[in-house]
Amino acid sequence: MRKTILSIFLVLMILLSxxxxxxxxxxxxxxxxxxxxxxxxxxxxxxxxxxxxxQFNSYMQxxxxxxxxxxxxxxxxxxxxxxxxxxxxxxxxxxxxxxxDFTEHIVKIRKGxxxxxxxxxxxxxxxxxxxxxxxNPGISQHDYYNTVFASxxxxxxxxxxFVTKEPFPRLALKFGVTIWGNDLRIVPEHIYxxxxxxxxxxxxxxxxxxxxxxxxxxxxxxxxLYERREDWQNSTVGxxxxxxxxxxxxxxxxxxxxxxxxxxxINNEVDILCEVTPEMLEAMTSANKKIACWYDEFxxxxxxxxxxxxxxxxxxKEPYNNPDFxxxxxxxxNFDEISMSIFNGVGRASPLPxxxxxxxxxxxYYKPLLPFLESFELDLGDGTTIKPFDPxxxxxxxxxxxxxxxxxxxxxxxxIDMFGIGCWKYAPEAAEKLLIKAGLEKRSDGWxxxxxxxxxxxxxxxxxxxxxGRGVIAAYDQLTKxxxxxxxxxxxxxxxxxxxxxxxxxxxxxxxxxGITKDIYAQINGWAADLIVPLGQRGSGQxxxxxxxxxxxxxxxxxxxSPDDERTYELALEFMKIAIKDLPFIGFHSGIKFVPTNSTYxxxxxxxxxxxxxxxxxxxxxxxxxTEITPVK
Numbered sequence: 001m002r003k004t005i006l007s008i009f010l011v012l013m014i015l016l017s018x019x020x021x022x023x024x025x026x027x028x029x030x031x032x033x034x035x036x037x038x039x040x041x042x043x044x045x046x047x048x049x050x051x052x053x054x055q056f057n058s059y060m061q062x063x064x065x066x067x068x069x070x071x072x073x074x075x076x077x078x079x080x081x082x083x084x085x086x087x088x089x090x091x092x093x094x095x096x097x098x099x100x101d102f103t104e105h106i107v108k109i110r111k112g113x114x115x116x117x118x119x120x121x122x123x124x125x126x127x128x129x130x131x132x133x134x135x136n137p138g139i140s141q142h143d144y145y146n147t148v149f150a151s152x153x154x155x156x157x158x159x160x161x162f163v164t165k166e167p168f169p170r171l172a173l174k175f176g177v178t179i180w181g182n183d184l185r186i187v188p189e190h191i192y193x194x195x196x197x198x199x200x201x202x203x204x205x206x207x208x209x210x211x212x213x214x215x216x217x218x219x220x221x222x223x224x225l226y227e228r229r230e231d232w233q234n235s236t237v238g239x240x241x242x243x244x245x246x247x248x249x250x251x252x253x254x255x256x257x258x259x260x261x262x263x264x265x266i267n268n269e270v271d272i273l274c275e276v277t278p279e280m281l282e283a284m285t286s287a288n289k290k291i292a293c294w295y296d297e298f299x300x301x302x303x304x305x306x307x308x309x310x311x312x313x314x315x316x317k318e319p320y321n322n323p324d325f326x327x328x329x330x331x332x333x334n335f336d337e338i339s340m341s342i343f344n345g346v347g348r349a350s351p352l353p354x355x356x357x358x359x360x361x362x363x364x365y366y367k368p369l370l371p372f373l374e375s376f377e378l379d380l381g382d383g384t385t386i387k388p389f390d391p392x393x394x395x396x397x398x399x400x401x402x403x404x405x406x407x408x409x410x411x412x413x414x415x416i417d418m419f420g421i422g423c424w425k426y427a428p429e430a431a432e433k434l435l436i437k438a439g440l441e442k443r444s445d446g447w448x449x450x451x452x453x454x455x456x457x458x459x460x461x462x463x464x465x466x467x468x469g470r471g472v473i474a475a476y477d478q479l480t481k482x483x484x485x486x487x488x489x490x491x492x493x494x495x496x497x498x499x500x501x502x503x504x505x506x507x508x509x510x511x512x513x514x515g516i517t518k519d520i521y522a523q524i525n526g527w528a529a530d531l532i533v534p535l536g537q538r539g540s541g542q543x544x545x546x547x548x549x550x551x552x553x554x555x556x557x558x559x560x561x562s563p564d565d566e567r568t569y570e571l572a573l574e575f576m577k578i579a580i581k582d583l584p585f586i587g588f589h590s591g592i593k594f595v596p597t598n599s600t601y602x603x604x605x606x607x608x609x610x611x612x613x614x615x616x617x618x619x620x621x622x623x624x625x626x627t628e629i630t631p632v633k
Contacts, residue, residue: 034216034225034251039631042247042602044068044272044617045261046223047464048493049254053221056214057203058185059132059139065181068212068252071622072226075121075186075209075236077107078176080621082614085360085517087172090236091126091186091209095172096162102169102562105162106155114234115188117207123154128189130162138199141183144540148174167560173522179306179514181620210623211235211245226250237623245626247602265291268600272617276594277466278343290600294593294615295608298406299346299418302608302615304358305591308350309468311475312510312585314503316535316545319438319449326583327378328434329507331388333478334426336396338588341474342467345401347589349393349420353579354524355515357420357590364518365576366421372577373422378430381437386430394419424586428482446485455485459499460509462490468509471588475507500543503535512542512585519563520572521555527584528555546584551575604630 030038050064057063058074065074079090089095093108113121130152134145150163162171175184188207195201206214212226228248232238237245255261255270262280264270266287276284281300284291294302311329319325339345350357357366373389380386394415398408409415432442441448448454456479460472469490476488491499500510514523529552531541554575561568595615597605606613606625613625 032249032251034223036225036249036251039601040248041251042249042272042626042629043251043253043270045270045274046252046254047274047618050221051494052202053217053219054204055202056206057198057201058183059136059187059198060201060203061140061199066618068224068226068250070181070185070620071618072212072250072626073206073208073210073214074181074620075113076177076182076620077126077184077186078172078182079624080177080179080516080619082516082616082619082621083611087176087178088240090176090240091121092172092176093158098169098171102167102560103164105164105168105171107160107162107171109158109160110239111158112234112239113209113236114231115190115207115209116213116229116231116235117188118231119188119190119207121186121188121209122157123160124157125186125189126160127152127154128193129184129186132187132192132198133184136198138197147540169560169562170519170521173517173519173563174525177620178516178522179619180616209236211237211626212250212623215249221254223251223253226252237627241624241627243627245623246628246630247626250626265596265598268598271598271600271602272605273596274618275464275466276596278346278594281594281596284596288598291596291598292605292607293596298401298408301343301346301592301594303346303348303418303590303592304614305593305616306356306358306361306514306516307511307591308356308513308587309465309471309509309511309589309591310350310513310585310587311472311507312500312505312512312544313507314505314535314544315547315584316503316532317506319440320506321547322438323582324381324434325438325440326586327388328431328438329479330424330431330583330586331386331427331434332431332482332484333424333475335390335393335423335588336400336426338471338474338478339397340400341477342470342588343592343594345397347467347592348418349423350513350587350590351389351420351423352576352587353583353585354513354527355520355576355579356513356587358515359417360517361515362416362421365515365520365573368573369576369580370421373580376580378434379437380430380433382433384433386425386427388424388427388430389422390425391422393423394421420590431482442483447483453485455487457487457489457506458508459489459491459505461496462492464493465509465511467589467592468511472507472509498538501538503543503545510543511591512544513587517563519568520575521558521563521568524551524572524575525555525559528552544584546582548578548582548584551578551582554578599632601632602629603632604628 032041046067052062055063076090077092078087093110096105096107098105133139133141150165155161211232215225215227217224255264293300313320315321348357377385397419402408458476460469526542529547532545533539554571558571
């Protein structure tokens with residue numbers, strides 16, 4: 001039925017597209033709805049509107065940074081080259097120089113960067129920003145910064161000295177960008193120092209170091225129009241690259257529901273979408289040949305977004321705190337069926353907890369851990385064991401998709417790159433034994449825990465992050481079929497992050513995973529048990545509240561070592577083995593991103609054929625993509 005509806009929808013979309021005015025016939029003086037020349041305006045989707053229009057202060061609660069704010073205006077200490085997997089200095093001129101025990105760190109500030117009002121960006125701004133965070137309890141980063149820093153002081157106009165309370169060899173990794181962004185965003189001292197309370201200062205006319213400033217915004221929170229700085233040469237991007245961002249204007253827009261988004265893309269009313277489903281992509285590319293994705297053919301999407309989707313547990317609650325229970329959930333589900341339910345088999349399996357199976361992480365961690373995975377056994381509690389790892393997933397999925405007519409490679413290495421090294425087995429009998437071992441009781445009318453009927457509450461984020469949402473829905477189907485009673489509900493973005501932080505969930509579609517560099521300390525340090533706070537409180541650690549003393553010991557030992565120390569990598573592998581045994585997160589796939597672009601007005605987007613960057617429009621590195629996207633002649 002679903003396929004029939006989809007086919008009808010595709011036909012309607014294609015017929016409708018034939019009625020649209022072709023891009024070639026559009027006049028060169030065509031204007032956007034916000035009064036800018038269309039051919040000078042790059043239009044980018046934002047996934048959700050903002051509840052606080054005109055609020056651009058990143059240190060005020062509720063500011064929606066992904067609305068172009070951190071992509072186009074913010075000044076980061078260190079940014080990320082997503083192709084090389086290496087950080088580089090943005091406000092900082094190079095990497096920190098630390099003393100022998102990593103307690104004193106000298107950071108040079110890049111010369112030449114100016115704020116958009118013409119003032120120099122220098123050490124005063126950096127020192128002010130960090131001290132502003134440390135002295136203001138109303139800023140969410142306040143507690144963590146005070147646990148790390150003893151002092152931050154100016155040495156000269158372009159030199160800052162950071163003194164940490166304990167050895168801290170990862171200053172750039174923790175206070176610079178590695179994936180999406182970072183919460184240390186430098187603000188202009190000459191403006192913020194005059195504000196009585198920075199946590200209530202909306203900063204509606206922001207002075208910025210990035211290449212774009214705010215030209216106007218919608219009072220209802222549905223769009224923000226950015227304009228390239230006239231002195232773009234003095235912006236972060238201008239000073240670092242010497243290149244001018246090509247679009248004079250960038251219009252971030254909230255488009256609405258999926259049908260509206262599709263029609264806007266087909267109509268050439270938007271150039272970049274953040275994320276769609278395979279069905280939406282098929283409909284759009286059938287209707288408009290200017291629309292493309294990362295790959296031109298299957299799998300179309302990139303699987304290298306370093307946030308794998310799956311099931312997160314609230315481990316401050318019983319029986320979710322029991323690894324036997326968590327393993328039972330893993331083995332009760334048929335991952336092949338889950339994969340087909342999410343994105344029709346597209347995606348790289350990412351079963352390991354905490355660390356995502358990006359291409360780099362597969363080489364650095366997943367493949368080296370294969371011998372451990374293949375020999376690893378679970379005690380089922382009745383004198384029997386099971387080896388839960390299943391290395392046959394890639395071959396099975398390839399065969400299934402070939403039957404559907406897709407051109408799937410036969411080379412084993414290509415299949416592993418496309419589908420991953422394997423998944424957890426579907427073993428319902430073993431799952432039942434593990435549930436009993438975890439203290440559950442199976443009766444004729446269902447499962448019980450401590451004498452009471454047992455029900456799992458599954459939650460997911462509504463209206464965005466389709467991969468995560470579909471994964472939870474697929475898990476619900478699998479667990480219900482297995483015989484567990486489950487409730488399924490969605491949440492709005494207004495409550496989702498808060499519930500995740502304070503622990504108001506049981507099993508949910510959060511994505512507490514990552515990994516983009518060989519040194520994974522920045523990814524795992526939030527899982528230290530000493531960061532756990534009681535349910536109902538928001539802490540600086542992971543919201544899942546995984547308590548593992550051995551993992552915590554490793555995290556603390558890694559903290560004192562240089563990222564380049566080979567012992568750091570050895571400890572990381574040791575940590576991953578502990579995490580696998582305890583399974584604090586069940587990963588389904590790495591981050592799958594169908595992120596379409598429209599080349600009617602703009603071209604040279606990053607793609608598999610031209611991977612000068614990843615298609616990460618929502619990351620802070622987007623400002624460096626704007627120098628490469630070019631107008632269509």
